[in-house]
Amino acid sequence: MDLLAGLNSQQQQALSAGLGPVLVLAGPGSGKTRVLTHRIAYLVGHLAVRPYNILAVTFTNKAAREMESRVEELLGSRPNGLWLGTFHSVCARILRREADKLPFDNNFVIFDDDDQRGLVKRAIRDLDLDEKQYRPHTVHNSISRAKNELILADDFPVQTYRDEVVQRVFARYQELLLTSNAVDFDDLLLWTAMLLEENEEVRQKYARRFEHVLVDEFQDTNMAQYTLLKHLASFHNNIFVVGDVDQSIYRWRGADYRNVIRFENDYPDAQVILLEQNYRSTQTILDAAMAVIDRNPNRTAKSLFTDRAGGEKIELQELFDGREEGTFIVNTIATNVQLEGREPGEYAVMYRTNAQSRQIEEAFLQANLPYKLVGAQRFYGRREVKDVLAYLRLVHNPNDEASLGRVINTPTRRIGAKTQAALRTLAVNENISMGTALLNLAKGDKSDYIGAFSKGAGQALAVFGQMLAGWREKVVEVSPLKLMDAILSDIDYQHYLDDGTEEGVDRWENVLELRRLAAEYNERGLGEFLEELALVSDQDTVDADANVPTLLTLHAAKGLEFPVVIITGLEDGTLPHIRSFDDPEGMAEERRLFYVGITRAKDKLYMTHAQNRSSYGYQEPTDPSRFLEDIPDELVEGGNAARVTGRPKVSEQAYDWDSPAYQSAEILQPSYKAGMRVLHPTWDEGMVLNSRIEDGDEVVDVFFKDLGQKTLIASLAQLEIIDA
DNA sequence: ATGGACAATGTTTTT
DNA sequence: CATTGTCCAT
Numbered sequence: 052m053d054l055l056a057g058l059n060s061q062q063q064q065a066l067s068a069g070l071g072p073v074l075v076l077a078g079p080g081s082g083k084t085r086v087l088t089h090r091i092a093y094l095v096g097h098l099a100v101r102p103y104n105i106l107a108v109t110f111t112n113k114a115a116r117e118m119e120s121r122v123e124e125l126l127g128s129r130p131n132g133l134w135l136g137t138f139h140s141v142c143a144r145i146l147r148r149e150a151d152k153l154p155f156d157n158n159f160v161i162f163d164d165d166d167q168r169g170l171v172k173r174a175i176r177d178l179d180l181d182e183k184q185y186r187p188h189t190v191h192n193s194i195s196r197a198k199n200e201l202i203l204a205d206d207f208p209v210q211t212y213r214d215e216v217v218q219r220v221f222a223r224y225q226e227l228l229l230t231s232n233a234v235d236f237d238d239l240l241l242w243t244a245m246l247l248e249e250n251e252e253v254r255q256k257y258a259r260r261f262e263h264v265l266v267d268e269f270q271d272t273n274m275a276q277y278t279l280l281k282h283l284a285s286f287h288n289n290i291f292v293v294g295d296v297d298q299s300i301y302r303w304r305g306a307d308y309r310n311v312i313r314f315e316n317d318y319p320d321a322q323v324i325l326l327e328q329n330y331r332s333t334q335t336i337l338d339a340a341m342a343v344i345d346r347n348p349n350r351t352a353k354s355l356f357t358d359r360a361g362g363e364k365i366e367l368q369e370l371f372d373g374r375e376e377g378t379f380i381v382n383t384i385a386t387n388v389q390l391e392g393r394e395p396g397e398y399a400v401m402y403r404t405n406a407q408s409r410q411i412e413e414a415f416l417q418a419n420l421p422y423k424l425v426g427a428q429r430f431y432g433r434r435e436v437k438d439v440l441a442y443l444r445l446v447h448n449p450n451d452e453a454s455l456g457r458v459i460n461t462p463t464r465r466i467g468a469k470t471q472a473a474l475r476t477l478a479v480n481e482n483i484s485m486g487t488a489l490l491n492l493a494k495g496d497k498s499d500y501i502g503a504f505s506k507g508a509g510q511a512l513a514v515f516g517q518m519l520a521g522w523r524e525k526v527v528e529v530s531p532l533k534l535m536d537a538i539l540s541d542i543d544y545q546h547y548l549d550d551g552t553e554e555g556v557d558r559w560e561n562v563l564e565l566r567r568l569a570a571e572y573n574e575r576g577l578g579e580f581l582e583e584l585a586l587v588s589d590q591d592t593v594d595a596d597a598n599v600p601t602l603l604t605l606h607a608a609k610g611l612e613f614p615v616v617i618i619t620g621l622e623d624g625t626l627p628h629i630r631s632f633d634d635p636e637g638m639a640e641e642r643r644l645f646y647v648g649i650t651r652a653k654d655k656l657y658m659t660h661a662q663n664r665s666s667y668g669y670q671e672p673t674d675p676s677r678f679l680e681d682i683p684d685e686l687v688e689g690g691n692a693a694r695v696t697g698r699p700k701v702s703e704q705a706y707d708w709d710s711p712a713y714q715s716a717e718i719l720q721p722s723y724k725a726g727m728r729v730l731h732p733t734w735d736e737g738m739v740l741n742s743r744i745e746d747g748d749e750v751v752d753v754f755f756k757d758l759g760q761k762t763l764i765a766s767l768a769q770l771e772i773i774d775a
Numbered sequence: 776a777t778g779g780a781c782a783a784t785g786t787t788t789t790t
Numbered sequence: 791c792a793t794t795g796t797c798c799a800t
Binding site: 110301304426588589625 | 776778785786788789790
Binding site: 665666667668669 | 791792
């Protein structure tokens with residue numbers, strides 16, 4: 052095994068760096084994943100480090116999986132015992148093992164965004180605060196930010212009255228989490244970091260075990276993660292981090308690229324290695340990227356270079372509105388696929404906000420072309436999926452009040468708001484969870500608590516309690532799939548979803564999809580199933596196999612690459628986003644986001660902007676993004692040549708990229724261009740002003756010297772080209 | 776308790 | 791505009 056083969060000298064240096072802290076500053080496309088995987092293989096293969104003594108952390112499960120399989124390839128065998136996972140999954144694992152030292156059990160659940168917001172809302176209500184004034188979303192943000200800084204409710208800095216309120220909500224929220232035997236995303240990091248910080252024994256246990264700690268995307272770590280790493284590497288001090296401050300795009304999530312600087316301060320003896328050779332993009336693309344990022348203040352310039360001199364120019368296209376932008380994108384891809392022999396899967400369409408995807412999707416749907424959309428609640432955020440998951444979570448952990456609240460009356464079973472409130476009061480008075488109360492009420496008349504309810508309410512609760520108790524018995528002996536089937540049939544969920552509409556059918560199909568997923572966890576069990584589902588990221592849903600274009604946010608694009616990239620919505624207010632206008636750090640991050648997008652492209656980059664963008668219902672005129680000004684003119688071509696009049700529409704004809712008929716499908720390309728001289732049988736000579744494809748026909752505007760401007764259908768008017 | 780009709784209200788990015 | 795909340799009639 053020659054791990055050095057095929058690596059450049061900087062990469063080799065990183066790979067075989069000696070013991071101690073190492074900081075690898077890796078530009079986009081410089082092979083950092085390669086360095087990480089080779090480094091692990093090197094540790095195991097050359098230095099005879101046991102995989103058991105290595106921890107590697109990434110930000111997405113996908114990255115972790117990829118790394119694992121590459122390491123396996125390099126070593127020729129599975130690295131048994133290697134800890135490789137996301138920050139959150141690694142933390143969840145540690146917390147489950149060490150739960151006896153913590154204020155929750157090891158079958159704790161991980162609350163998702165909705166659960167978290169719901170819980171904050173309840174905390175706000177519990178404290179008799181005005182929801183209008185203290186919006187759960189905003190308050191939760193403050194709490195989350197604090198947690199990422201390792202600040203607990205007690206230490207929450209109070210400067211204003213509002214802070215004081217947030218502090219109280221924070222404390223209540225945390226109580227509610229614990230009564231639910233739950234943690235939120237931030238808690239995973241926070242509890243682990245605190246545990247390591249405060250418990251010498253636990254810290255030693257892990258710090259001694261992990262002889263080597265490796266970290267990907269280091270620039271995106273927050274304070275909690277940084278602390279965590281520090282403790283984990285505190286015994287052997289072999290911490291190998293890879294990152295690029297220019298690609299730091301998660302500040303709003305607490306990430307702080309200054310952790311890179313902090314690292315250099317905390318480990319003054321760290322070896323610093325720069326990876327500057329880019330193996331991905333053409334020089335043109337790289338030049339544009341560097342021109343954009345160079346404008347950011349306070350950065351150490353990297354000089355990226357590539358072997359791929361020249362390259363196609365960047366194509367900039369102005370469109371009338373988002374709808375036209377969508378059509379342009381679809382037409383461009385469809386045309387290129389036919390004429391340039393590209394595969395549909397080589398294309399990625401990127402945008403700043405998820406809302407932008409809709410008009411693009413509509414264009415694909417209208418043209419009957421397949422595409423795939425990354426992330427954004429696509430599947431796990433669906434109501435029906437969340438419902439079924441909530442049932443499973445409740446069975447797994449009856450203390451989970453968020454799930455209980457979700458399913459107790461879904462489908463409706465005559466347990467309304469009033470009864471639920473009574474149940475909560477009872478639970479609080481008896482100092483038990485609502486789930487426990489419910490399980491007790493399952494005994495019906497024999498329950499001690501039945502007296503607290505009216506006859507109807509008590510009976511309804513007893514019925515549901517019995518159901519829950521039945522599932523609880525099953526959970527120990529039966530696979531997740533069987534349990535799910537039992538639940539679905541007991542609550543007659545299919546019938547509940549079937550409202551006669553197509554949407555109802557779709558919803559049921561989503562449930563079936565979830566069933567398919569559950570089937571994969573027959574051996575691993577319900578706990579793992581739920582945990583993995585709680586920690587899936589949008590990026591994890593990127594599926595490289597389907598040969599169709601990918602639609603994704605710029606954030607989701609980090610770490611990926613595509614032969615052709617189309618960055619859309621390059622308007623002031625969208626990219627950079629308006630919310631960052633008054634914040635220099637925010638603007639710098641918007642710029643980095645653009646940089647990340649540009650550097651995803653290998654061969655060719657398109658950029659689009661629309662003259663009008665609809666924000667909500669209203670169309671508003673826009674200005675081109677200020678970032679466009681920073682790209683040197685000679686790297687860019689195009690503009691608004693194609694659109695002078697009219698709205699090109701996507702041709703109605705259907706083409707399916709997977710069908711054999713696809714190659715014969717007619718994709719029209721204008722055969723006339725502005726400036727051409729043409730001869731018309733009766734109107735004589737004229738000049739082409741503009742040509743476009745509309746409804747499957749080429750429509751040409753021609754200026755005739757005697758008649759003025761005429762609009763012609765190319766296939767009918769027998770034009771002859773005199774001079775191109 | 777339920778479901779429908781209407782009003783309000785909010786829009787970045789996501790582990 | 792699209793979701794979410796509130797009010798009202800059943």
